[in-house]
């Protein structure tokens with residue numbers, strides 16, 4: 521019996537390319553959830569922006585209101601597909617993410633959902649750090665032109681397994697979020713994310729391994745597949761990293777599903793060998809997970 525994980529399980533990361541037809545994107549995502557469940561995955565993750573192409577110009581057209589909850593099929597076909605696929609496959613589904621339209625219809629967010637095997641919503645995470653970057657000659661992307669930011673660290677208790685930390689893409693670059701989730705007991709950090717062909721080769725694997733190494737937890741990064749006919753070229757390379765910061769599964773750039781066994785004893789073994797959790801010096805520096813942290817679990 522492990523300290524953080526009640527039961528070992530298989531995670532499945534679905535790397536798919538979303539095109540311009542939302543209905544087709546949802547049907548494809550649903551089919552892949554069924555496929556992953558059939559292959560034995562008990563926790564299934566979709567990539568950032570799975571119902572729409574990735575880009576500020578698309579978000580308003582593909583956005584769905586999810587409040588009041590539960591939204592009707594007409595209001596949010598994406599929410600309803602995720603809920604019914606989780607129920608049908610008896611799995612946890614991290615349905616991440618879609619552009620969300622706020623209830624007052626004034627604000628857009630980039631929002632991920634977690635459903636339990638009964639199809640009930642356990643949590644939502646609104647991307648907290650918006651992807652506003654400008655690397656001259658390479659990539660400029662200003663998500664805040666259209667989206668607003670979420671305002672919390674999200675920790676989700678999966679009753680069969682334990683707690684996961686959930687954040688989206690650019691959020692991975694802010695180690696404080698990961699630290700808060702890990703120190704509050706998360707065994708795995710899940711990041712649906714659409715890095716690109718500039719920042720992906722530079723930092724995708726490094727970020728995943730760094731968050732795993734610093735926190736001695738599993739890290740799951742789930743990307744869209746690369747579509748070179750689209751306006752944004754996703755990096756792909758969905759991967760799972762273990763608590764020793766080893767990449768234990770990694771895809772290429774095309775559509776595929778990555779599977780990995782999540783084993784609680786591995787976390788205990790790594791933490792026993794390198795006992796960071798008993799060696800931290802909060803008398804020398806502050807504990808970012810203590811004091812004023814806005815989080816939800």
Ligand SMILES: O=C(O)CCC(=O)C(=O)O
Nearest residue numbers: 651689690714715716719
């Ligand atoms: O951090 C990066 O390099 C990419 C982030 C990104 O693509 C996103 O937040 O959607």
